[in-house]
Amino acid sequence: MGAVAPLAIALLTMLVAVELGLVVYALVDLSRRPATAVAGGSRLLWLLLCVFVQMIGPILYLAVGRTRAAPHTSGLGAAGAHGRGDTPRNGRIALAAATLYGAGDAPEAGQGEAVELAAVRKVFAGTVALDGLSLSVPEGSVFGFLGPNGAGKTTTLRILAGLARPSAGTARVLGSDVSDGSAELRSLVGYLPDVPAFYKWMTGAEYLRFAGSLFSLSGPALQQRVHELLELSGLAGVDIRIGGYSRGMKQRLGVAQALVNAPRLLLLDEPTSALDPIGRRDILDMISALRGRTTVLFSTHILADVERVCDSVAIIDHGRVAALAGIDELRRRRGALHRLSVDVDDHEALARVLREAPWVRGVEPDESGGLLVSVDDLEAAQREIPAAVARLGLALRRLEGDELSLEDVFVSLITGADR
């Protein structure tokens, strides 16, 4: 025993040193870390665990107790990557999209329906998300999906992507019922969620290779596809891990991964929401370049995006289609709408009269206590509203014009559909 005691003592000393080192490192890290960056939000709990639960406490803290710093934290890597990744690349997008679908395995745009929703209803714990939604999306078209928050856009796209099932009704994609959960069907669809999440330890190229391998792509074909998509998304040459990406870069990577299989149906949930103007333009250019090569169904709040790239648009509200229009009709409505702010001493009486007028598109209370009147004939409104006020014997306190924002048009369209 005496002969090997020094060795044993040395080993034990080493183990104790490792344990003490872990405890000290964990405590130093804990002391420098804000409570918001600690799992569970309690530094005291981790302190006790590190000090009193020998070996396990520090290892657990270092492994799972530390959370990421706030996402807006600026770092050299992220800033540098953002600079490279967000470089504008106007002319190459259409070419890259053409290459993606020109490789021979791209689907041809047909004349059928890529998406058919018939009386789809979705209920979450008593809350109705979709209430008999019905619409069709022609194959090969670029289809905009508009609606306010909570209207059911994301739920619809999740159903189409096979991630959720309708409570009632049928949802068909490329002729197949999505409720079957068929992997074959999912191999024809590309999906970008509203906030795409990736494995932070991968690089963009690694993630695209992983995504491609799930579609059984391999070898040179996969490498070529990854190269094309990195070019398309503006992430070629960005070799940092995804954990260092800006939100815009993640959005670009999200679009790229949705295209990895050159899908026959591309579902994009607010693809431009996190992008700066240049990134937004690139995404819209890409969607335009895909017209006729695949079907694109994308949701957005931004009417200008819809006007720029869509063939048709559906506006949903409270889980139902409020309006379904071609893009030309949307443009006509936008060009024709004006809004007036009116304040009188009896809003109800004036609103009843105005709702009967043929040039009035909508009447609603405004934030200052008056009425907001949407009209499609400004001159008639300026002439008739004071006359109506006089006929009713009301006092006119205010009548002024108001510029319509894109959001106003969107609200007006929904209001118009409800009338």
Next chain:
Amino acid sequence: MRGFGAFFTKELRETVHTWRIWVLPAFLLFSGLSSPVVTYLMPMMVDRLGGAGAGFTIQVADPTAIAAYVEYLGNLGELVMFALVIAYGGIVNSELRSGTAVLALSKPLSRGAFVIAKWLSQLLVIVCSAFVATGLCVALTAVLLGAGPATALVAATALWIVYAALLLSAMVLMSVIFSAPAAAAGAGIGVYAALAVLAQFKITSRGTPAGLMAAALALVNGEPSHWLLPLLTGLGLSAACLAAAVWWFSRREI
């Protein structure tokens, strides 16, 4: 099981690239190294303690290779199992919470492949780490205390791996059922505690997986070991947990 190969490869790479590689292997290697050393030094430490004027004498048996192996198995059955439960509380639900599962499962990756790839990759980590740790334990014990029944320890380690596989399967199931990793870990600790209680009764110890650790210790001690039923029921229950996890996950909306 479409997409299994691609997702399994991702899981193995993720294990290497993230914290997962360090937790269980660290505990296993720590156990493999510390058990022979602590066993060897224990009489000396107790002797020093007893000579400090406390007024009483503590007698400790001479350290043996078997004692070191028993110490090692004890660590595997308690320390490592506890770490396993904590570490794998989020094995599935962490991907659901972070949103990474959405992108993967919107592709032609089956839900079954998703669950089984996670289970198998982590089982692989456990098996490799356990045999490396056992090898270190055998080697260090031979240096410090002389050769022990190494074959019996390897067999005992195999029984422990079945026990770990069962707990890993249970954690996969809990992680599918519960959305929060902490809730899944809490339920896993409940499973572990239930197995520990069942191990206290002769009938349940010999007829259920709860007896796996007792059977492993008996092998090392050279005593009759009732390992067959615990082994078979352990494998069966593990498969049942995994099947239930796949079934539940396949019905779940993402």
